Amino acid sequence: MEYFIELLFSGLTKGSIYALIALGYTMVYGIIGLINFAHGEIYMIGAFTSFVVATVLSIYGFPLLSIVVLAGIAAAVWSASYGYTIEKIAYRPLRHAPRLSALISAIGMSIFLQNYVLLAQSSDFQPFPELIPEFEFMEPFAHIVGSAEIAILLTTAVAMVALTILIKFSRIGKAMRATSQDRTMAMLVGINVNRVISMTFIIGSALAAIGGMLIASHIGSIHFFIGFIAGIKAFTAAVLGGIGSIPGAVLGGFVLGLTESFATGYVSSDYEDVFAFSLLVLILIFKPSGLLGRVETEKV
Amino acid sequence: MSEPVLKVDNLSMDFGGIRAMSELDLEVCKGEIVALIGPNGAGKTTFFNCVTGIYNPTGGDVHLHPPSGEPVRLNGLKPNKVTEQGMARTFQNIRLFQNMTVLENVMIGRHCRTRSYIAGAVFKTKATRREEQETVDKSYHILEQVGLADAVNDFAQNLSYGAQRRLEIARALATDPFLLLLDEPAAGMNPQETSELDELIKRIRDGGLSILLIEHDMKLVMSLSDRIFVMDYGKKIAQGTPEEISANPVVIKAYLGEDIDA
C-alpha cells in the first residue's frame, strides 16, 4: 500500500510537469495548428537558465528564498523570450506555407537549440543546486512523499489556476480563444492576431520554464538533452488529452504520469520511455482526437 | 425519362450536430445536364463530397448505374473506388497538383485506368512503355479538347484562373467517367471564358457523358441544364425544368436578397 502511494505521488508529480509542458503544445496547436517541436527545448532552456542563475546566486551567497524566486523569474523571462523569438524567426514566415514546412522548421529549431546549449554550456550532466529543502514536519512521511514533490504539485496547481483565469477572463485570453476558433474571423473583428500568437508562445514558454526548473531541482541534475524526451512525453500528454484542448492537456499529463509511474513500478523500469512512446503511437492510431478533443473533418 | 445514371435517396450529412444536408433525393439520367443551385452555404458542395466518398454521409443511399452492368451502391466506398466506378469530379476551390505540369495533372487522371507498377517502371517493360504512350496520347488529346494543348509543359500553378478550371475538367475527364460532377466551373471566369465553357460542357455531353453541375451563374445554368435542383439550408426546395424553376416562387424567395447574375 505504501509502495502504491509512493508511486501515486511520483506519478502525480511527473504528471503535473508533463501537464505544464503540454499546455504550451496544446495552446500553440490550438492557435496556429503547428506541433511546436522546439517546445521541449524551451523547457530545457528554462531549466538551464534557472540552473545558471541559481548557481551564480548561491556562489555569491544569496539567501535561499531569493535564489528560488529570482531563478524562477529568470527562467520564465528568458524562456518566454526564446519562445517569442522562435515564433518570429522560424514560424511566422511560414504561416501560409504547407504544414510540413513549418514542422520541419520546428524540428530544425529544436536541433539548433539543443546544440546551442551543448556548445554554450556543457555536454555533461551538471549538479543542480537544491532549491527545496526537506521540511522537518515531513519527516514521518518522507519515505513516501518528499517536500519537493509537494512543492511541485502546489506550484503547478497555482500555475494552472492562473492560466485558467487568464484565458477565461482577461482580454488577451478572450482574444486567444477567438483566434483559435477562427483566425480570419478574429482578424476581421479587429483582434491583432500576431500579438495573440506571440502571447501564446510567451505564456506557453513561461509555463514550460517553470516546469523545467521544478523538475531539474527535484532530480538534482541537468543536461542539454532533457528537452527531447520531456518534449515528446508532453506532446504525448497533449495528444492524449486531445490536442488543442487546455483541460485535455492537464488530464493527459496526469494520465501519462500515472501510467508511467505504475508501469515502471510494477512492470519494469527498463522500458520507461518505451511505455510513453507506445502510448503515443497507440493514441495517434486509434484515437487521434484524444480524450477531450473534437473530431474534425477537413473542409473540402 | 430515360434510365438514371445516379440515384440519390434520403442523403443526409451532420457535422458534429450541425445538419448540413438533410434527406436529399436526386437523380441524373443518361445524357442529361442537371444543375444543382442554391444560396451560399446551402450544402451543395457537401452533397458532392458525400456522393463522391470524400465525406461519409450520415444517412441515405447513393447508387451509380454504369452503362453496362449492375448498379453499384457507393456508400462507404473510398473516393478512389467511386472514381473507378465511372464518376469523376472537379473542386470548387481548385485543387490541382500545382507543382506538376499540365500534362502530368491529366496523366494522374489515367492512373485508375492503367496498371503498370514498380517492376514495370524500373525495367521499362514493353507493356509499360505501351501503356505510358497511351496515357500521354490520351491526356494530350483531352487537353486539346479543353484548349490547353499549348500549355502541356507549364506548371499548373502558372495557369490563369480560367485555364486552371478547365484543367480540373480535363483531369476529371481523363478518368473515363460516364458521369461528371462540376463544382462551380465558371467561378472567376470572364464572360468570354464562360461562354467557351458553355460550349465545352455541351461538347462533353454530346460525347455521351452525363453532367451534374453546381453553379451560381444563372445564365450558364439556364442555358445548359435539362433539369435543375434547388437547395437551401441543406434541403431540396424545388426541382424542375429551367422554365419551371425561374417561375417558382419558393426559389425566388430563397434567392431574395441574393444577387443572381442573370
Add this chain to the structure above:
Amino acid sequence: MFQFQELKKSLLVSLWFAFLTFPLLVIKVDPIERTVLWRWDNMLYVVLGSFAISILVRVFNVQKERRRDRRASNHTIDREPLMQVVLREPRYLYPLAGAALLFALLFPSLFSIYQTNIMITALMYVVLGLGLNIVVGLAGLLDLGYVAFYAVGAYSYALLNFHFDVGFWIALPIGALLAALFGILLGFPVLRLRGDYLAIVTLGFGEIIRLILENWNAFSQGPSGISNISRPGLFGIDLSLEGSILYMYYLMIAVVIFTIFVVNRLQDSRIGRAWIALREDEIACQAMGIDKTRTKLTAFALGATWAGMVGVIFAAKTTFINPASFTFLESAIILCIVVLGGMGSIFGVIVGALILILLPEHLRALSEYRMLAFGGVLVVMMIFRPQGIVANIRRSYHFEKKPGGEGQ
C-alpha cells in the same frame, strides 16, 4: 540604398539577441568548484553576428521584393536557372555525368585511403538520402523514424552473421527485404494519419526500436552492441584492410548508380507521378482514382528497403554496431540532406549529402558545430528556399501539332 531606420532596426535585433543569449552564452558556472566565468567576448560576437545576419536578411528581402515587382510589371517569364537547363538537356547532362563518374572511379587513386573511407560514408548518406527522398521528397510523407529501417538492416546482418555466419551478399537482400517488411508493418496503421501526426508517430517508432535494441540484451546484446561483423568477401579471398576499403568504395559506387537508376525511372512513371500528386493534394489525388494507402505504403516500403540495404553495408563497413548509431539525430541528418539538396530532386540530394557529410569531415574546426548547422539549415531552407539548392524539374513532353486538331 539603406535607410537609417533599417540600421536602427538591425541594431535593436542585435541588442535583443545579446539579451537572449546572456545567461547561457555569457555566464558559465562550475557548480563543483563554485566559480563563475563571465564570457563577455561571446556577447560581442553575438551582437556583431546578429547585426550582420539581420542586415543580410533585409537585403535579401528587398531584392526578393524587387524581383517580384519586376516580374509583375513586365510579365517576363523568369529565365530558367542555369542548373535547371544543364540538368534537363541531355547534351549537357550526359558529358557531365560521365565526368562525374570518371572522377568517382579514379577517386581512390587520386586521394588517400583515409579520404576514400570518408567518401564511402558520404556515399552511404547519398543512398540514404535518395531512399528518404522517395518518402519525403516524392510522396510527401515526413518520416522521422527513417533510421529505424537502417537499424533493421544493420542488425539483421549483424545478427545473422553472429549466429549463423551468414555472408554479406546473402544478408544484403535479406536486410533490405526485412526493412521493407518492417516498413509495411509499420506503415499499415500509421499511414492513415495526417502529415504532422505521421511525422511524430514515425519518430516514436524509431525511438521504440532503438530503446528495444538498447534494453533487450538477450536479443541485441544491449548498449554494448555487436562486434566482429565480417567484411564483405570477394570470392572467398581475404582482403587486406586497404583492399577491403577499396572494395567497399566501388561497391558503394555501384549501389549509388543502381539507386539513381531506379529512382530516376520511378519518378517519371505512373507510380512516381502518383506519389507527387499525393504530396501535392491528398484529397484531389484520391478523387482522381488513386488508392492513397497503397500508394503511400509503396513509397514507405521502398524507402525502407534502401535504408535496410545501407544498414547492411554500414554493419559490414564498421564491423561493429550498437544502438547509439541509430538515434533520432541520424534521421534528422538524412532529412536535412533531402531538404538542403531539394525535395524530389536526385541531383539535389546527391549534392546535399556530399556537402553535409564531407564539409564537417574536412573542416575539422567546424565539426563541433555540425549539428548546430544542421538544425539551422533546416530552418533557413524552409524560410528562404523550400525547394532546396536544386529544385526538382519535371519531365517535359513534345507533341506534333495535328493539323486537324481542335487545339487552339
